[in-house]
Amino acid sequence: MSDIYLDNNATTKVDPAVVEAMLPFFTEQFGNPSSLHNFGNRVGAALKKARQSVQTLLGAEHDSEIIFTSCGTESDSTAILSALKAQPERKEIITTTVEHPAILTLCDQLATEGYTVHKLEVDNRGRLDLDVYKSLLSDNVAIVSVMWANNETGTLFPVLEMAQLADEAGILFHTDAVQIVGKLPIDLKSASIHMLSLSGHKLHAPKGVGVLYLKRGTRFRPLLRGGHQERGRRAGTENSASIVALGKAAELALQHMEHENTVVKALRDKLQAGILASVPNAFVTGDPDNRLPNTLNIAFEYIEGEAILLLLNKAGIAASSGSACTSGSLEPSHVMRAMGIPYTAAHGTVRFSLSRYTTEDEIDRVIVAVPPIVAQLRKLSPYWSDNGPVAEPEKAFAPVYA
Amino acid sequence: MWDYSEKVKEHFYNPKNAGALAEANATGDVGSISCGDALRLTLKVDPPTEIILDAGFQTFGCGSAIASSSALTEMVKGMTLDQALQITNQDIADYLDGLPPEKMHCSVMGREALRAAIADYRGEVLEDDHEEGALVCKCFAIDEVMVRDTVKANNLSSVEDVTNYTKAGGGCSSCHEKIESILTEMMAERGEVFVPAPVKGKQKKVVPVKPKEEPAPAKVAAQAPAAPAAAAPAPGKLTTVQRIRRIEMVLEAIRPNLQRDHGDVELVDVDGKNVYVKLSGACTGCQLASSTLGGIQQRLMEDLGEFVKVVPVSANAPVTIAGM
Ligand SMILES: Cc1ncc(COP(=O)(O)O)c(C=O)c1O
Numbered sequence: 001m002s003d004i005y006l007d008n009n010a011t012t013k014v015d016p017a018v019v020e021a022m023l024p025f026f027t028e029q030f031g032n033p034s035s036l037h038n039f040g041n042r043v044g045a046a047l048k049k050a051r052q053s054v055q056t057l058l059g060a061e062h063d064s065e066i067i068f069t070s071c072g073t074e075s076d077s078t079a080i081l082s083a084l085k086a087q088p089e090r091k092e093i094i095t096t097t098v099e100h101p102a103i104l105t106l107c108d109q110l111a112t113e114g115y116t117v118h119k120l121e122v123d124n125r126g127r128l129d130l131d132v133y134k135s136l137l138s139d140n141v142a143i144v145s146v147m148w149a150n151n152e153t154g155t156l157f158p159v160l161e162m163a164q165l166a167d168e169a170g171i172l173f174h175t176d177a178v179q180i181v182g183k184l185p186i187d188l189k190s191a192s193i194h195m196l197s198l199s200g201h202k203l204h205a206p207k208g209v210g211v212l213y214l215k216r217g218t219r220f221r222p223l224l225r226g227g228h229q230e231r232g233r234r235a236g237t238e239n240s241a242s243i244v245a246l247g248k249a250a251e252l253a254l255q256h257m258e259h260e261n262t263v264v265k266a267l268r269d270k271l272q273a274g275i276l277a278s279v280p281n282a283f284v285t286g287d288p289d290n291r292l293p294n295t296l297n298i299a300f301e302y303i304e305g306e307a308i309l310l311l312l313n314k315a316g317i318a319a320s321s322g323s324a325c326t327s328g329s330l331e332p333s334h335v336m337r338a339m340g341i342p343y344t345a346a347h348g349t350v351r352f353s354l355s356r357y358t359t360e361d362e363i364d365r366v367i368v369a370v371p372p373i374v375a376q377l378r379k380l381s382p383y384w385s386d387n388g389p390v391a392e393p394e395k396a397f398a399p400v401y402a
Numbered sequence: 403m404w405d406y407s408e409k410v411k412e413h414f415y416n417p418k419n420a421g422a423l424a425e426a427n428a429t430g431d432v433g434s435i436s437c438g439d440a441l442r443l444t445l446k447v448d449p450p451t452e453i454i455l456d457a458g459f460q461t462f463g464c465g466s467a468i469a470s471s472s473a474l475t476e477m478v479k480g481m482t483l484d485q486a487l488q489i490t491n492q493d494i495a496d497y498l499d500g501l502p503p504e505k506m507h508c509s510v511m512g513r514e515a516l517r518a519a520i521a522d523y524r525g526e527v528l529e530d531d532h533e534e535g536a537l538v539c540k541c542f543a544i545d546e547v548m549v550r551d552t553v554k555a556n557n558l559s560s561v562e563d564v565t566n567y568t569k570a571g572g573g574c575s576s577c578h579e580k581i582e583s584i585l586t587e588m589m590a591e592r593g594e595v596f597v598p599a600p601v602k603g604k605q606k607k608v609v610p611v612k613p614k615e616e617p618a619p620a621k622v623a624a625q626a627p628a629a630p631a632a633a634a635p636a637p638g639k640l641t642t643v644q645r646i647r648r649i650e651m652v653l654e655a656i657r658p659n660l661q662r663d664h665g666d667v668e669l670v671d672v673d674g675k676n677v678y679v680k681l682s683g684a685c686t687g688c689q690l691a692s693s694t695l696g697g698i699q700q701r702l703m704e705d706l707g708e709f710v711k712v713v714p715v716s717a718n719a720p721v722t723i724a725g726m
Contacts, residue, residue, distance in 0.1 A: 112583075304462060304463050305464075306464035307464055307467075310414065379420065379421070379458060380417065380459075381460060381462045382460035383462060397440070398434035399441070399442070
């Protein structure tokens, strides 16, 4: 039996059709797209086509609004730093407590450089309070950066509404859409979003290619200056093979959008119901009614995530965890903490993220494999007695915390 | 995924002595809530001989926490309590053929549980002397609490000092930014300004580094009581590097005044009592130069608490300091 890959929010398999499309650009199509000769011209034409297919996937008005970058992180940094550079008099940033580190780490650094960073908090289901958001919009704000879908829980933020509010207040709005692009339909021409980040490797394109969408007319300052590539907005000779691949992946994502929201979603729901039916003291984190179709995040109380992952891995199942130990830090996931999930559950969260390659047979196998793994670890746990948590777990086991 | 040894995997997949002992007469509960590990160790001790007859564990934690707990119970069986107290966290890690640096705290937790259980058996109160923070240096597994304690106890003021005292930063050097920010914060608390060293090679050229005193071992350094921060430390107390830092700080404080008059001063070298500086801009050759140098010298002597001589070096005619 082959291994089961349920970690598609971390990265995805490159679609074979995408590999096929990109391979010639390592060999015969090696030209520099900026060159005048035929070697370059042919590559230039391929990039144009890729740009148009990303434009279509995003529903952007112009293909010149698509800037290719090296990854989602670069797109995020470019967006925020551009807004600050272009509006030096504005010293505030609005974001959320549950962003990806690509945003949060940068904002924490900017805070040490004198910027004021407002991090919107979330409730226990990972939802924002829009009244708080509205009260922060002012002429001091350089940019609002709010993720569209959370990578850990799949929870969606009301980005369209928030973008409109920012736009009306005359404030730039950026969204980290790395997790949503290719999974849910997007129509940027009718949205007030000024900038949007996506990353190729989350939608079956290779790692190391991303896009920054920049709405026409948005003030912009490049991160990398140099040659005239990407109309001077992102210098550096284009990663043509990966850009072509991303174009192809965007085309395929559009074709599979319906499958993602019917078949994949149904499989995810089956997995959720199957696990919750047979594992006590487990619950879904985030906002189950308002999340990506492929993502399921479950907290297993009284056990620790890394231990679960290691046993799942031994059973041939790949998932991921918000546990501290998997990240090398000591704290459990900042997303779980932001939602106020207790430590005894936050350390035991496991994310299953599906893709269009996930099969029903795989889901059935996972549903069978998970309960004994959880039971095995609970047998070792000081918070657990024979068939349930010990009475008043926090009191029965109150270790001296060193 | 982590680079776990076969021994760690073995103890994780098939833990030994899992579960609480029914006839335990010693229990140690320890944990670290932030890192999500907690351990209950139960021992059955033979009262006349104080030999550990049996041991059991219950662990809430990651793979290496479970493996460390399992290893610990295997190690202590058959030992007397006094022998068991000799076990260090490194012994536990060695028993498992090593742990990744991020996971060393799991072995620490094992040792703490053992101490707690023995204290429980003997009716003693355990003193909690162990605290841990997020890892700063991954090469040598040094955490933030250790770095902060050591900086505080020894009034450290450079990344180099921190490396000498704790080893943190002595490997791949990617944690230097983090160490700098800790220094900046802690020096600000004691009213000083952190002045980063320039590029290493360059620093060597400008500042001749004299042989240093033997750095104190990390453990001792961290636990030594904080020396009261002397306002004007006696000469000789500063290391060469600390002394140069101070000189740089004084010059840094003076520079804005000179710059207002379109001049500048730069440290060139320090050799014993001689402090070589370069004056530039409107300061060079002007009549005020000698009084400027005199002023700098005065400030330096006040701050260092020792006699120094400021010597200007420049392509222009040397300036003699009035009154010297
Ligand atoms: C929400 C989010 N933003 C940004 C990133 C970073 O993307 P990349 O790995 O392409 O830099 C990721 C992927 O890990 C992500 O999930």
